[in-house]
Amino acid sequence: MATETRPFNATSFNAYLTEDKRLMGVRCRACGMLSPEPRPLCRSCHSRDLEWHEFSGRGELSTFTCISIGPVYMVEQGFGRNNPYCSGIVTLEEGPRISARILGVDGNNPQNIRTGMDLVLALEEIDPEHPSLMFRPA
Amino acid sequence: MATTSSRRQLGRSVSIVGAGMSGFGAFADKDSRDLFVEAFQDLLDHLDQGMDIEDIECAYVGNYSSDLFEHQGHTAPIIADWLGMTPIPVTRIENACASSGSALREGIMAIASGMYDIVLVGGMEKMTNLPTEGVTDVLATAADALYEVPTGLTFPGIFGAIAKAHMDRYETNLDHLLKVAIKNHVNGSKNPKAQFNVTIRNLMERRVTRAEQRGQPVPDYNSEMDFLNDPGANPWIAWPLRLYDCAPITDGAACVLLVASDIAHNFTDKPVTIAGTGQASGRPLHDADELTSLSAARTAAARAYEMAGVTADDIQVAEVHDCFTIAEIVASEDLGFFEPGEGARALDEGRTALDGDKPINTSGGLKAKGHPVGASGVAQVAEIFHQLRGEAGERQVDNPDLEVGLTHNVGGTGGTCVVNILRKG
């Protein structure tokens, strides 16, 4: 991995995601703590010695919800009572969990969505204007 | 580390001597200051031996987001003015739905420190100005704007994900969630201040009657469960949560008067003492150590139990933060009332009903009483105050030895939790 010089913050996280198509978080050199959310202080050992760490983008669905009443920005994208969308918690194969949109599943049939299913990052779907993590079934 | 020892005690004892609540509901003509004044007047009207407002030395006001709901920041001095208390120090405390739980703790500590003897603590929220999507957006600001909100997760959505995890891991099912709502509406039907002063059976009967009057197809409900399983009557909000799994959008305020315990009898012969208080912070759900529990609740409860010198078994009545039905089940486990995964069964067995051995949310809870977010923590304390004094009317817990009650107030999806233990006398 090339030496990464971006600061540990959400601007960098989103830039990696949208420009470099990589899920970049941090690793603590002192204790090994991994966080997909870039942060300048280790929350486990309080060390300041962190480095960028690339996550593979593979994981599994730990829990989810299918949302019928969404916030304004989801309603504007056409989601709603007749077209619910799925969001959930993904456990990355490296261990940490993150929140994400779950694509490629039927929000109207949540009983058919299986927790434990393998997911991959859907980089092609990310909107550079409103970046957010999205996964789809592997 | 010695500096973070949990073995903390209050510097001196603090008592609650009065409590007041505005009506809870949707009030187009009332702003949050009007609601707070109404709660304060209710407190004064029921303060056993009365008081001079000039004796109040300090106040803390819990409020989540008057900024976004009412386009009004810096609300504390306005409350001071509207109550005729200027120039005493008044401070607004914001911790999402635990705002007034945290405000209460600030008031407790202000007295325990010796700084003041008489402190007013309350909370308020005016929510019904905005349409539902707008309220959804405001509530979502309590979640992480960088790593949660952009994924479309809403406040009900995050609790929906907790419910799914709980159903996957334990025997909890959709019916259990609905039974929390049924129970809390039964209690709310006995609370004249509740936004939903009505049982779910009543609501079901109203729907049938309305269909008959309009000549529409009459739904064939045999029970409340049929009604709650009708997607027309109870639509999905964030699967597995439906409309009746969610606390309503509410305007309201509540307040209590805190005093140093050694002067409590100047105000009432029936004070209620703060036996223990605990507050803790937690992480977003994706970084929680369990998807089926709020770690902040477990930590706050441990601190409060330790300070009070009691255990979960000693709690005789509790108001817990049922912003969603699943949250009550999770709370009953986090507080140690039942083992993890046993909350739904305890509910099924009627143990948390008004006549059960662990009555929860006698007021109707946030679900039926209403959830003006910044007011809820203190409104819970007001309910336990009334229960311990034996003045809860139709919903009074039938236990002549009622002495110890608990409140559990959650901010956001567990980022904050405040637990208080109150003791009669």
Ligand SMILES: [Zn+2]
């Ligand atoms: Zn570390």
